[in-house]
Amino acid sequence: MSLSGVLLVILILLTLLLAVFHYSSKGRKYWFFRNVPYREPCPLFGNFGATFTMRKSYTRMLQFFYDNFRDKKYVGLFQARRPTLMIIDLDMAKTVYSKEFQCFSDRVSASTDTQREPLLRNLANMSGAEWKAMRHIVTPTFSSAKMKAMFPLIADCAQTLKNTMLKESVDEVNVPSLMSRFTTDVIGSCAFGVDPGSLKNPESPFLKMSQKMFKIDRSTVLKRYCRTFFPRLFKLLNLRSYSEDVEAFFTSIINQVLAERRSGVQRHDFLQLMLNEQNTNSCFQMTDALITSNSFIFMLAGLETSATTLSFCLYELARDQDLQEDVRKEIMECLERHNGLNYDAVIAMHLVYRVVAETLRMHPPTPMTTRLCTAPCTLDEHLTLKLKDPVLIPIHCIQRDAQHFPDPDKFNPERFVDDLNPPGFMAYGEGPRSCPGARFAQLTVAAGLAAILPTFTVEPCERTTPRIQYDPRSVMLKNKGGIWLRFAPK
Numbered sequence: 001m002s003l004s005g006v007l008l009v010i011l012i013l014l015t016l017l018l019a020v021f022h023y024s025s026k027g028r029k030y031w032f033f034r035n036v037p038y039r040e041p042c043p044l045f046g047n048f049g050a051t052f053t054m055r056k057s058y059t060r061m062l063q064f065f066y067d068n069f070r071d072k073k074y075v076g077l078f079q080a081r082r083p084t085l086m087i088i089d090l091d092m093a094k095t096v097y098s099k100e101f102q103c104f105s106d107r108v109s110a111s112t113d114t115q116r117e118p119l120l121r122n123l124a125n126m127s128g129a130e131w132k133a134m135r136h137i138v139t140p141t142f143s144s145a146k147m148k149a150m151f152p153l154i155a156d157c158a159q160t161l162k163n164t165m166l167k168e169s170v171d172e173v174n175v176p177s178l179m180s181r182f183t184t185d186v187i188g189s190c191a192f193g194v195d196p197g198s199l200k201n202p203e204s205p206f207l208k209m210s211q212k213m214f215k216i217d218r219s220t221v222l223k224r225y226c227r228t229f230f231p232r233l234f235k236l237l238n239l240r241s242y243s244e245d246v247e248a249f250f251t252s253i254i255n256q257v258l259a260e261r262r263s264g265v266q267r268h269d270f271l272q273l274m275l276n277e278q279n280t281n282s283c284f285q286m287t288d289a290l291i292t293s294n295s296f297i298f299m300l301a302g303l304e305t306s307a308t309t310l311s312f313c314l315y316e317l318a319r320d321q322d323l324q325e326d327v328r329k330e331i332m333e334c335l336e337r338h339n340g341l342n343y344d345a346v347i348a349m350h351l352v353y354r355v356v357a358e359t360l361r362m363h364p365p366t367p368m369t370t371r372l373c374t375a376p377c378t379l380d381e382h383l384t385l386k387l388k389d390p391v392l393i394p395i396h397c398i399q400r401d402a403q404h405f406p407d408p409d410k411f412n413p414e415r416f417v418d419d420l421n422p423p424g425f426m427a428y429g430e431g432p433r434s435c436p437g438a439r440f441a442q443l444t445v446a447a448g449l450a451a452i453l454p455t456f457t458v459e460p461c462e463r464t465t466p467r468i469q470y471d472p473r474s475v476m477l478k479n480k481g482g483i484w485l486r487f488a489p490k
């Protein structure tokens with residue numbers, strides 16, 4: 001190549017490098033100009049380089065900022081290039097959740113490209129009037145009366161969990177994997193009216209597909225980061241949040257159930273309520289596609305979260321045999337008083353509820369939530385948020401803050417003795433956009449414990465990690481190395 005050719009290549013490379021540098025560092029003074037405390041970001045990855053390279057979990061990075069800016073009300077983060085305001089002050093978090101809800105009614109959605117990925121047009125991702133209408137339809141599904149009517153389905157799955165554990169080897173159990181089989185059966189049964197058969201058959205196609213949804217191998221992790229932080233690149237590369245076979249499988253199951261229901265079968269479940277809505281003359285257009293995507297979010301939002309909670313809960317109980325014995329006594333006493341595992345027996349288990357709440361305080365499966373500013377809002381005398389400013393609430397950091405929960409690293413269910421929802425507890429979020437499935441999740445977890453503990457003692461085994469360390473590959477809280485425990489028949 002001639003000298004001028006070499007120079008031309010060098011010039012093009014330099015221009016490209018400069019363009020990348022300019023693109024990735026543009027906006028790095030965003031928080032400086034708004035008088036918000038922040039830490040200088042690095043180009044491209046912002047403040048989350050260690051998370052991109054999977055050296056530190058997302059939660060650990062949030063904890064780092066929370067601890068370093070604890071004396072402030074908020075801190076400005078750069079998630080890749082995107083500036084996000086992380087709230088530190090509890091009152092301000094409550095303002096965002098509830099008091100000024102009209103200014104923060106949307107969540108920062110994973111993807112708005114619902115043409116390409118129709119399953120993402122669901123309650124958790126929806127915004128504005130569409131979200132409000134859908135939430136109005138979904139909320140009654142979780143009323144106490146509906147939960148009571150649905151409980152026999154949960155109890156059936158809990159019984160199958162116990163029978164499965166009596167049959168399988170339980171000397172060294174991969175607890176999250178077993179609990180996911182249980183929660184897959186619960187959600188399949190209560191949300192779609194099908195029996196996924198995950199407990200009876202670990203090779204069940206339903207289970208295989210739901211496992212695929214929650215896979216956290218390296219390529220899935222990178223894809224998720226790309227979707228969150230570089231949405232345009234995600235679209236350009238034609239990447240998808242869930243593989244096409246997962247989409248096709250769940251869409252086909254829901255279509256089959258819809259056909260069944262239209263031929264006269266009726267059930268009191270989520271799908272039926274949406275189907276009923278289709279037949280009313282309301283201004284909301286409930287299409288089959290919307291029924292499908294919103295049934296899908298039940299799987300997505302409910303399955304792993306409940307399984308993770310049960311797993312962390314069993315881990316904590318295995319480490320505290322006295323507490324485990326107290327919980328067992330209460331369960332057995334309630335089962336006897338109410339003639340078996342039913343709704344009334346479970347809601348009488350006060351210690352169980354406290355233990356589950358403390359598990360969720362220490363290890364909230366969803367360690368943070370977000371809101372998108374939907375109308376300009378003055379948060380304090382120094383800061384007015386603009387339309388589309390993203391806000392992050394670090395649930396895990398707030399729940400591990402000694403100012404809200406003294407001795408925060410100690411597992412102590414007695415914190416919840418007077419109030420199951422004390423200030424600072426927000427594992428299900430808060431306000432009009434909080435988790436609609438909280439009560440359902442509590443019943444599922446309590447039923448799981450009520451099935452296991454009277455029959456088995458749960459103990460650490462050789463593979464049990466001495467402490468919980470969050471897996472850097474997952475945004476949802478999971479223990480690195482898994483949760484392995486021994487279940488000894490009593």
Ligand code: HEM
Nearest residue numbers: 124301302305306366369427428429430433434435437441
């Ligand atoms: C222990 C189990 C669970 C935990 C810890 C949990 C936690 C959460 C959290 C933190 C949020 C965000 C709330 C906010 O932004 O304020 C959320 C939203 C949501 N959860 Fe759950 N969840 C659980 C179980 C479930 C279950 C079982 C279902 C359904 C069957 C469910 C359905 C949803 C939905 C649909 C949303 C979005 C609500 C909206 O945007 O209006 N969750 N959950």
